[in-house]
Amino acid sequence: MTAGLTLDTVTVRARGRTLLEGVSLRVAPGDFVAIVGPNGAGKTTLLRVALGLLRPDSGQVRVDGRDVSGLAPRERAALLAWLPQRLEAAEPITALEQVVAARYRFPESRRASEAAALRALAEVGAQDFASRPVTELSGGERQRVAVAGLLAQETPLVLLDEPANFLDPAQQLELYTRVGQLWRAGRGLLCVTHDVNVLTHARAPGTRAPRVVGLAEGRVVFDLDYDAPDLGEHLGALFGVRMHSTSVDGHRVFVGLPRGGGAP
Ligand SMILES: Nc1ncnc2c1ncn2[C@@H]1O[C@H](COP(=O)(O)OP(=O)(O)OP(=O)(O)O)[C@@H](O)[C@H]1O
Known part of the structure; x- marks a missing residue:
């Protein structure tokens, strides 16, 4: 099977x-990693290399079976959307302009682009920002506009770098619920996060678990389902804490505690 994103023994030096x-990592359509x-x-x-923004010194990155570095910008935009960690807003373009820009690969009229962009803004509850310059939006508002851009791009693969950055708890919950919808709609998702607990919001009752891949000093040290009994142990080792796993309202959550402390 060639669809999806494959990193094959990728090494990067700088x-x-x-x-x-x-x-080595594979994100197939319908996977959440x-x-x-x-x-x-x-x-x-890792995300930059997956997007073809950085060339590996050795190994290969393939998207839809093709080397990512050989894709033309429009081809890449049709396959991969990404939400960067830092949202720089240097130009005072409107939120609508920004989301319209995410549609550039589509051979469509300006009117059609605007209609699609407005639908995407409405989906994330950001329609009221449509005519506001992005430079005047708060960090959380800007993040929602960026997520609308991801939706408007309509790609089979979505890469997210800490998408809950700047979002309050209610917005984080909403964002990951939306990410879960994209996942269940068959998109392949690769998402960097510092907080594994947010992944529980991406899940609908009875659906399969996201995969959690641990990275330490540039190496994959584990690749486990969110439900794996030993995930807490691996997360604890990765972050140098004692990781306690518990269940709240049927959601598995992890709590980091100092090493050597007593039982909670
Ligand atoms: N172009 C570069 N040249 C040299 N070192 C770099 C370069 N880009 C990144 N690094 C270094 O590589 C390491 C990994 O950086 P990276 O941004 O991938 O980490 P990260 O896991 O995303 O970290 P964070 O959780 O802090 O965002 C860091 O030590 C960083 O300083």
Whole structure:
């Protein structure tokens, strides 16, 4: 099967340092893969390499069976959408303009692009921002506009770098519920997050679990289902804490505690 995103023994070096070492990973349509790891583990580097923004020193990245570095910008935009970690808004374009820009690969009229962009803004409850300059929006509002851009791009693969950045708890819950809808609609999702607990919101009752991939010093150290009994143990080792797993209203949640402390 060639559809989806495949990283095959990818190694990236920069300034004499190894940022990724022999990373192999596959995100097929309908997969939800979360990447977790300490600061500086290489998570963003992994996304950049997957997007073809950074060339691996060795190994291969294939999207839909093709080397990502050989894709023309429009071809790549038809396959991969991404939400970067930092949302820079240098130009005072409106939220609508920004989401329209996410449609550039579609051979369609301006009117059709605007209609699709407005639908996407409405889906994330950001229709009221449509005519406001993005430079005047709060971090959370800007994040919702960026998510509308992801929806408007209509790609089979979506890459997210800490999408809950800047969002309050209610917005985080909503965002991950929406991410879950994209997942169940058959998109392949690769999502960097510092907080595994948000993944529980992406899940509908009775559906399968997201995969959680641990990255440490540029290497994959585990690849487990969110339901795996030993996930807490692996997360604890990854972050250097004691990770307690519990259940709240049927949602599995993890709580990091200092090592050597007593039972909670
Ligand atoms: N172009 C570069 N040249 C040299 N070092 C780099 C370059 N890009 C990233 N790094 C280093 O590679 C390491 C991994 O960076 P990366 O941004 O991928 O980490 P991360 O896991 O996303 O971290 P965070 O959780 O803090 O966002 C860091 O130590 C960073 O300083």
